[in-house]
Amino acid sequence: MTAVELVGVGKVFNPGRADQVVALTGVDLTVESGQFVSLIGPSGCGKSTLLRLVADLVPPSEGTVTVAGKPARKARLDQEYGIAFQQAGLFDWRTVQRNVELPLELRRASRSERRERAREMLDLVGLGDFARHYPPQLSGGMQQRVAIARALAVHPPLLLMDEPFGALDEMTRERLQDELLRICARTGTSTIFVTHSIPEAVYLSDRVVVMSPRPGRITDVIDIDLGSRNEATRQSADFFAGITEVRRALRGTEVAA
Amino acid sequence: MGIGGLALWELVVKAGRIAPFVLPAPSAIWEQFWLSREVIWKTGLASGTNALVGLVGGAVLGILAAMVASRFRLLGEASIPVAAALNALPIIALAPILNNMFESTSSIPRRIVVAIVVFFPVFVNTLRGLRQVDPTHRELMDSYAAGGWTFTRLVRLPGALPFVFTGLRQASSLAVIAAVVAEYFGGLQDGLGSRITSAAANTAYPRAWAFVVGACVLGLVFYIAALGLERLATPWRRP
Ligand SMILES: Nc1ncnc2c1ncn2[C@@H]1O[C@H](COP(=O)(O)OP(=O)(O)OP(=O)(O)O)[C@@H](O)[C@H]1O
């Protein structure tokens, strides 16, 4: 089963106007079920746009987007994915706990189930003690972690994450990377993960998709096979080889651009 | 500083620098205030009730109108100047007309005047709040496939709440002013406004001022109540 399939996808913002932007062109990408795919590339190369196309939050200008074997729109209406944006996007008027509960609430989960699941996710991101706080009382990195907990809470079959660990310190970041891998492996979740960090992309992914700007497109897809990750993985030769390969691919985009 | 100001005021009046019929000494006003405390309480209650009924009515209308206006972009654009025109309508012009439309024993004209005055700040602020939606919130709710009403209930309304209360805070003081001033133009004479005019007409200036002080206190009570309600309803905005 393929989790996500994009065929000949292009996206033009404001077509025919002075501020027309070709955000993406000729994108073909397949994410197999249970796969972890990272998107990496310079700022403005269309990573967030690609994620939004999969999420059916913007329509493609050309090509087709298929999610879980259905058109992207149907998949969105069936709530086939969970998403964490580049901005935390928490609701100030809800406590941290109730922010995490929101997607469960909309899926009509029972009160006790909501409570339990939110608790579990908040503990996972290390914010169990902040359940009753309001988002404005939290730091940026803490808010981002709440947003991650919110995306994970429903155990979606597909997880879309836009630089979720960008605002975190290195230690928290590595811990959450391992947690994320553990969750994805346990639940068989497919993931598309946007990041600016080469080591992070290599460590997490089965495949790293390298993109380049103007116009945004995929220039390389690098397969990674690190086996099951553990502490030693971050020091392994395979890990460093992967980093070197991705870095070289990114260099290529820089020269081209 | 307040005490110093009062003392200075007392001194200046006592020294004859300001004629007592222009501005009586604070002690004279206080004396009258104490003497008339029962009447002030009774008339204050009448004016307060008018202000409260008008405030609630005007606020509910303002919020509902803002919700309707925010649903349709064009209506939203068009409604602001209409509301502004309504706001520019002077109570002075309105009160006598309304007084003639109802029986002289009716409290309704004053309450309508209050509601009209309250409508504008509540409407404008609420509309601004309803329109200001974080694009990430919009996308998030779309990703949950949330429908229009769910979105309104979970995002737009709570997001607009701080704006609604900004409007209510402004409206609370205006409501009291309107309730008092509306009585200057006839109608039922059982509130603070009627006592201010009748005392002034009898050149009982300290007494008139005593009722003005009563009106100030009433306005303050309304403002503080609105502030307290705001604190209760928007706990996430605690400093
Ligand atoms: N809603 C929009 N309207 C117009 N142009 C847009 C819109 N969203 C994105 N763009 C344009 O599309 C291009 C790609 O933007 P996108 O946000 O996908 O980049 P990104 O790779 O996520 O960058 P970053 O790493 O900085 O987040 C940019 O040139 C941007 O200006």
Ligand SMILES: [Mg+2]
């Ligand atoms: Mg982005």
